[in-house]
Amino acid sequence: MKRLKRNERIAAFVKIICDEPNKIFSLNYFSELFGAAKSTVSEDIVIARRVMEQLNLGIIETIPGAAGGVRYRGITSAAENIKFLNMLVEKLTEPERIITGGFLYMADIIYDPSIAHRAGKVLASCFNRKDIHYVLTLETKGIPIALMTARAMGIPLVIARRDNRVTEGSAVNINYLSGSTGRIQTMSLSKRAIRKGAGVLIIDDFMKAGGTARGLINLVKEFEAKVEGIGVLITTTNPREKLVDNFIPLLYLEEVDEKNRNTVIYPNSRLTG
């Protein structure tokens, strides 16, 4: 291979490291890939880190020691959060989204890969801790955002199913009370999915009463694992009392006025302050 110039090494370095958020790459890896001395690679990293910070594109961290190296973390800034959440508010308040029963059509938003990616980065920034080993969601609508959160954190995604599937082997099933419908429902998760003692982050698209989140917490307990956080894209302001405490929503939904075609939704000020 032709020897790379500094310009070229930095371009490749940024691409490779941002493609696997939170993964630690050794300096040796880049030193061999580029055919350059480790000291040269270190200088490249300093340049890349400085510009990423300056332009709010995330953080490049150097981890010292034998197992050390360098990794990328997609931390979002308050300024970026404001821009993103205001864009979501604008989309979600479009009058034509209101459907019979006072629901909001939002499949096109929550399944949009670019929006899910950005929401995942914001949620990952909120829960950026070492003791979280899995992101957990209940099928279906929360999956894109949960997947992108897991990707930004560099950890696996686990999906609980609404019924038991033969293709997932022996499973833990629990019943939970859906707070919004008042009905008892079942969720199921393969016994292999979560290891004992692990830390779990619950992610979902929407929370009303919190029944699903409460059910997921009970499910995690069955695995002798620990819920370390709960994040949702949208929560309703009513009911004020939820079945779970300590969750972080990106947006608050206050009202969907079907008659006047008016929706009141606003960003979580903790993320934009």
Add this chain to the structure above:
Amino acid sequence: MKRLKRNERIAAFVKIICDEPNKIFSLNYFSELFGAAKSTVSEDIVIARRVMEQLNLGIIETIPGAAGGVRYRGITSAAENIKFLNMLVEKLTEPERIITGGFLYMADIIYDPSIAHRAGKVLASCFNRKDIHYVLTLETKGIPIALMTARAMGIPLVIARRDNRVTEGSAVNINYLSGSTGRIQTMSLSKRAIRKGAGVLIIDDFMKAGGTARGLINLVKEFEAKVEGIGVLITTTNPREKLVDNFIPLLYLEEVDEKNRNTVIYPNSRLTG
């Protein structure tokens, strides 16, 4: 803002453009962001493009004309496909994955954000055409790979549900014959999800007889849209005759021998040749 050097501009350029695959950014965007002349930005792009190609990290394309600009496409090489698909084969043939009934436990693989991302890039490379406007999947297991395919192509993801949900407004429901179970099932998709005349790429994790894919084709017809391709992570070699033609699998599953704890699975040679 402090004026950026070439090194720094290239680092930021690569990060920004790779974060939104297939999105066309104008030269003006970078020229303003960096406070640099368009000719300078063009020179930066040439350097970034050359190294991306040299290291097989994807393609940076310049689109001429008034609506033109520059975009990133995550095309994968045969060499990269071989490495990735062999890694999948190695994981999928682990004897402990075989569960009662001759099924393979693969939730941890298909929900892994990094694997879904790489599978999505390979599938996006297979169907890299302008006439595809949506990626469509049926819930649940195909969602992570379908989302990552849509992200790599820079287009929306659409998820058909197994039943009709009040929160998605009026919907098109169709019945389909699940070829593997022999049972009639229902799938449902909001009328707003796909626009008339659009091109649709169907993505799923697994194909046995092809009943789900056949159902999704019929669903797309109801929207007066057109199926432009079908891609799956894994297809079984048996039955040889599927209910659909012209699909691209990444892997062929020939046998799961429950008694001898042996699985035969191999990459699609069209992708590795």
